[in-house]
Amino acid sequence: MLKVPEFNxxxxxxxxxxxxxxxxxVLEAMSRPLIGHLDPExxxxxxxxxxxxxxxxxxxxxxxxxVSGTGSAGMEFCLVNLIEPGDExxxxxxxxxxxxxxxxxxxxGAKVTRVESTWGTIISPEQIAAALKTCRPKIxxxxxxxxxxxxxxxxxxxxxxxxxxxxxFLLDTVTxxxxxxxxxxxxKVDAVYSGTQKCLSCPPGLSPVSLSPAAMKxxxxxxxxxxxxxxxxxxxxxxxxxxxxxHHTAPITMNYGxxxxxxxxxxxxxxxxxxxxxxxxxxxxxxxxxxxxxIVSQAGHQLWQLNAVGVPEGVDEAGIRxxxxxxxxxxxxxxxxxxxxxxxxIGLMGATSTTQNVxxxxxxxxxxxxx
Amino acid sequence: MLKVPEFNxxxxxxxxxxxxxxxxxVLEAMSRPLIGHLDPExxxxxxxxxxxxxxxxxxxxxxxxxVSGTGSAGMEFCLVNLIEPGDExxxxxxxxxxxxxxxxxxxxGAKVTRVESTWGTIISPEQIAAALKTCRPKIxxxxxxxxxxxxxxxxxxxxxxxxxxxxxFLLDTVTxxxxxxxxxxxxKVDAVYSGTQKCLSCPPGLSPVSLSPAAMKxxxxxxxxxxxxxxxxxxxxxxxxxxxxxHHTAPITMNYGxxxxxxxxxxxxxxxxxxxxxxxxxxxxxxxxxxxxxIVSQAGHQLWQLNAVGVPEGVDEAGIRxxxxxxxxxxxxxxxxxxxxxxxxIGLMGATSTTQNVxxxxxxxxxxxxx
Numbered sequence: 098m099l100k101v102p103e104f105n106x107x108x109x110x111x112x113x114x115x116x117x118x119x120x121x122x123v124l125e126a127m128s129r130p131l132i133g134h135l136d137p138e139x140x141x142x143x144x145x146x147x148x149x150x151x152x153x154x155x156x157x158x159x160x161x162x163x164v165s166g167t168g169s170a171g172m173e174f175c176l177v178n179l180i181e182p183g184d185e186x187x188x189x190x191x192x193x194x195x196x197x198x199x200x201x202x203x204x205x206g207a208k209v210t211r212v213e214s215t216w217g218t219i220i221s222p223e224q225i226a227a228a229l230k231t232c233r234p235k236i237x238x239x240x241x242x243x244x245x246x247x248x249x250x251x252x253x254x255x256x257x258x259x260x261x262x263x264x265x266f267l268l269d270t271v272t273x274x275x276x277x278x279x280x281x282x283x284x285k286v287d288a289v290y291s292g293t294q295k296c297l298s299c300p301p302g303l304s305p306v307s308l309s310p311a312a313m314k315x316x317x318x319x320x321x322x323x324x325x326x327x328x329x330x331x332x333x334x335x336x337x338x339x340x341x342x343x344h345h346t347a348p349i350t351m352n353y354g355x356x357x358x359x360x361x362x363x364x365x366x367x368x369x370x371x372x373x374x375x376x377x378x379x380x381x382x383x384x385x386x387x388x389x390x391x392i393v394s395q396a397g398h399q400l401w402q403l404n405a406v407g408v409p410e411g412v413d414e415a416g417i418r419x420x421x422x423x424x425x426x427x428x429x430x431x432x433x434x435x436x437x438x439x440x441x442x443i444g445l446m447g448a449t450s451t452t453q454n455v456x457x458x459x460x461x462x463x464x465x466x467x468x
Numbered sequence: 469m470l471k472v473p474e475f476n477x478x479x480x481x482x483x484x485x486x487x488x489x490x491x492x493x494v495l496e497a498m499s500r501p502l503i504g505h506l507d508p509e510x511x512x513x514x515x516x517x518x519x520x521x522x523x524x525x526x527x528x529x530x531x532x533x534x535v536s537g538t539g540s541a542g543m544e545f546c547l548v549n550l551i552e553p554g555d556e557x558x559x560x561x562x563x564x565x566x567x568x569x570x571x572x573x574x575x576x577g578a579k580v581t582r583v584e585s586t587w588g589t590i591i592s593p594e595q596i597a598a599a600l601k602t603c604r605p606k607i608x609x610x611x612x613x614x615x616x617x618x619x620x621x622x623x624x625x626x627x628x629x630x631x632x633x634x635x636x637f638l639l640d641t642v643t644x645x646x647x648x649x650x651x652x653x654x655x656k657v658d659a660v661y662s663g664t665q666k667c668l669s670c671p672p673g674l675s676p677v678s679l680s681p682a683a684m685k686x687x688x689x690x691x692x693x694x695x696x697x698x699x700x701x702x703x704x705x706x707x708x709x710x711x712x713x714x715h716h717t718a719p720i721t722m723n724y725g726x727x728x729x730x731x732x733x734x735x736x737x738x739x740x741x742x743x744x745x746x747x748x749x750x751x752x753x754x755x756x757x758x759x760x761x762x763i764v765s766q767a768g769h770q771l772w773q774l775n776a777v778g779v780p781e782g783v784d785e786a787g788i789r790x791x792x793x794x795x796x797x798x799x800x801x802x803x804x805x806x807x808x809x810x811x812x813x814i815g816l817m818g819a820t821s822t823t824q825n826v827x828x829x830x831x832x833x834x835x836x837x838x839x
Binding site for chain 1 (some may be wrong): 469470471472474475476478479480484486487489492493495496497498499500501502503504505507509510513516519520522523536537538539540541544568571572574575576587631663665671672673676693694695697698714715716718719720721722724725727728730731734735737738799803837
């Protein structure tokens with residue numbers, strides 16, 4: 098029989114676009130023995146996860162829980178439940194994840210109107226207002242924090258425009274949640290998904306989602322069944338709701354980890370956590386500037402948790418990244434799409450966002466770039 | 469801010485329909501620090517997972533990897549990739565999971581022909597042969613080990629009939645894989661999915677799948693895009709294949725656990741593992757008979773890893789189960805659908821399948837039933 102040795106991962110500092118470093122108590126929680134997914138103790142823990150998620154998302158939405166898949170499954174969850182074939186949707190596209198939303202929505206049979214901005218810039222309310230003159234969408238969707246470009250789109254005004262036009266407002270908060278203000282109820286967001294491996298600092302594998310009562314009404318009054326059984330909120334609501342009707346088997350251990358991760362967020366306090374992310378971003382930016390390196394996403398809209406750093410002329414982008422990983426055990430990310438080869442993406446998310454890590458990556462870059 | 473205490477799960481013996489007890493080294497593997505999902509070391513580990521899965525599934529299929537969701541996501545993966553609207557499919561229905569397959573297939577737009585057997589009995593080749601006279605299916609699908617009833621359907625002859633009719637053969641091995649013989653290539657299975665939380669004894673959260681070259685041809689030559697972006701094998705094959713094109717972020721920690729779980733299977737040896745499952749099933753059956761309790765699924769086709777025990781007349785099914793959990797910390801499962809209240813489901817899967825556990829559950833039942 099085949100013999101494969103044990104896998105012992107090297108110790109990396111995760112400063113890419115995610116996963117971020119996981120807090121030791123989260124890993125500890127995940128090493129605890131399993132209980133059944135219908136065990137009363139697990140059910141109680143599911144309830145605590147829902148309560149904590151609502152607090153962190155700043156929402157009172159009953160339907161707030163983690164989908165048993167990664168952030169992309171959360172994106173698909175929102176779209177498959179709300180879209181029926183022929184529905185119109187406006188999607189802001191200023192990076193990988195807006196592009197992905199269009200693909201997913203089209204697979205649901207939606208007629209997609211793309212509102213495009215240059216990668217690295219935001220989607221403006223004016224663009225959305227203009228698009229709303231050309232169609233009557235059921236949903237307006239944007240990405241809050243574009244992980245692929247480092248731009249943070251302000252969404253309150255976009256949400257207002259969407260509702261004025263009678264549409265639901267859908268928001269991707271994969272990278273923003275718990276790293277900067279995300280105010281689901283105040284901003285009147287109807288459908289939101291996030292990921293565990295960014296500012297929540299858990300391993301990837303779950304996608305916290307929340308649907309407003311208005312979104313739930315759309316999902317429960319569909320003419321056609323949701324095309325995904327696995328992601329059908331009509332089935333999931335009975336599993337995560339009071340009835341506890343068996344649907345799928347929840348990823349027990351991932352939920353242990355998420356429970357602990359959410360606890361850490363609340364123990365720190367949301368505002369303190371946002372402030373920590375802001376301060377470390379500013380420190381990184383200052384240090385980069387001293388080396389004559391710039392954050393290239395739109396000024397005034399730069400993410401605290403993901404920094405898109407312009408690669409200087411003549412520097413081997415991939416070579417530096419590889420050396421950081423191999424010689425310094427620091428992972429940073431590459432640019433994607435039109436930004437490939439042009440930026441490095443330095444993540445300061447969750448447990449990774451510390452003064453010490455900022456100093457560590459600055460020092461390593463200084464050595465490698467000779468600046 | 470909300471304060472929630474740490475979650476410390478009680479220590480249960482997991483003898484239900486899954487999850488089963490997880491081996492300590494799997495939990496240990498999952499407590500290791502994260503690395504990035506595109507880290508060369510993670511990529512190397514992904515390759516090892518694929519190689520080990522092929523060995524355990526007894527297949528040479530290149531497209532063999534874990535889907536980033538639970539077993540039900542694996543079911544949906546197989547169906548969404550192979551079905552286009554209007555396609556015909558024959559599905560064997562003798563429990564919850566055959567029923568679920570019909571629901572998923574219909575959501576893909578399939579015309580489903582159900583071949584039904586009483587819950588607890590198998591699907592026979594004669595039934596499939598009869599159904600094949602009424603339609604021209606693209607796929608014939610059955611559940612190998614019906615977790616809801618404890619019946620094991622022999623599939624070689626069904627596979628032969630399917631291929632003779634020009635159809636692909638699809639098999640659910642969620643509960644069978646690594647607990648009894650599962651010979652994907654020898655049985656000419658074209659599409660197969662499993663789960664990690666049964667006889668592989670890992671936490672739930674991943675679904676090992678495999679597609680034959682014939683199934684891959686169907687999936688890659690579709691007229692219409694796969695309706696699920698998250699589960700589209702055309703995208704996943706570039707992520708899990710040689711190119712490593714970013715798709716979603718793989719659940720790193722779950723894959724650490726699976727890697728270790730697969731290692732344990734291969735270290736024990738497939739045949740030794742099957743034999744262990746058989747022996748512990750027989751020991752349980754003998755002990756149950758001594759208490760005048762019977763396994764009620766079809767004689768000659770009873771699963772080794774999941775035992776459907778008839779609840780004696782006048783006994784409070786749910787009460788006994790609750791006492792086992794609360795007073796003995798032993799989890800067993802309830803009956804579902806037509807078997808609700810009529811059976812207990814005692815799992816002997818993976819790490820749970822030991823002589824000691826058989827004795828423990830027999831002793832507890834003896835005390836509770838006064839037999």
